[in-house]
Amino acid sequence: MQLQKNIDYVIIKRACYFDESRVNQQWGNLIVTKNKVMFNVVQSMNVLETAFGEDKHKSEYKDDNLINSIHNIKVSTQEVKDSFKESKDFYRQRRETVKCYDILNKLASEAKDLKDFEMKVSLLSQGNHKSFEFNVNEIEEIKSGFFKIWFVGMIVSLSNGIKKEIQTPKVGLIKKIINK
Numbered sequence: 001m002q003l004q005k006n007i008d009y010v011i012i013k014r015a016c017y018f019d020e021s022r023v024n025q026q027w028g029n030l031i032v033t034k035n036k037v038m039f040n041v042v043q044s045m046n047v048l049e050t051a052f053g054e055d056k057h058k059s060e061y062k063d064d065n066l067i068n069s070i071h072n073i074k075v076s077t078q079e080v081k082d083s084f085k086e087s088k089d090f091y092r093q094r095r096e097t098v099k100c101y102d103i104l105n106k107l108a109s110e111a112k113d114l115k116d117f118e119m120k121v122s123l124l125s126q127g128n129h130k131s132f133e134f135n136v137n138e139i140e141e142i143k144s145g146f147f148k149i150w151f152v153g154m155i156v157s158l159s160n161g162i163k164k165e166i167q168t169p170k171v172g173l174i175k176k177i178i179n180k
Contacts, residue, residue, distance in 0.1 A: 003108050003117060009033045010177055011108070013101040015153075016167040017041070019130060026130045029100050030166060031121050032174045033114055037156070038133040039166070040125040042100055043093040100124070134158060136178045144171035 003009060015030035017039050028042040104121065111117035125131035141157040153167040154174070168174070 003111055003114060005105075005108065006173060007177075008114055009108060009117065010170065010173050011101060011104050012168050012170060014097050015039070017130075017132075018151075018165040018167070019044075027094070028097060028128075028131070029104055030168055030174075031104060032177050033118055033136075034177060034179075035114065035136055036118050036133055037136065037139075037174075037178070038118070038121050038125060039131055039164075040100060040104070040121065041128040041130040042097045044128075044130060132164070136180075139178070139180060142171070142175060142180050144175070 010032045012030035015028065017026040018024065019026050025045045026041040027045065029040045031038040031040065107120045108117055111120065122133060125133065138158050139156055140159050143155045146152050147155065151167050154171045156164040156166065
């Protein structure tokens with residue numbers, strides 16, 4: 001039987017899982033079925049390191065005088081080039097999230113049943129050790145709302161005491177699918 005989107009499962013294109021603190025972010029796809037919650041991590045990011053990372057060219061600058069200013073312009077030009085390269089890499093990884101979303105939708109359309117779909121998603125998620133999955137019956141509580149600064153989503157408390165903080169826009173739909 002063909003799986004029905006938003007009834008048997010939901011795939012969130014871009015969700016964020018906070019790993020230990022707000023600065024360690026794991027970006028990827030959130031897949032929720034009637035049996036499991038799975039998070040397929042595509043991009044890992046430390047916000048502080050990304051925003052205030054070490055300046056590779058800081059030591060190359062020379063004292064400010066007319067002779068050294070030409071050298072300093074060359075160094076700053078190289079800094080700009082490096083920054084553009086890092087930015088391209090960052091957004092290339094972001095686009096991977098959309099590609100994985102398309103793959104997940106294809107897996108759902110080709111799956112024989114829900115168990116088959118969950119198994120295929122589990123295999124896909126094994127590519128990143130930060131990815132996780134847990135059974136719906138392990139969920140003690142789901143809190144949804146606006147948490148701290150810029151975090152709209154849910155906090156999932158599991159029966160083993162672990163809490164998962166996930167930024168996602170469709171918490172109501174997720175709760176409906178897993179009946180919580």
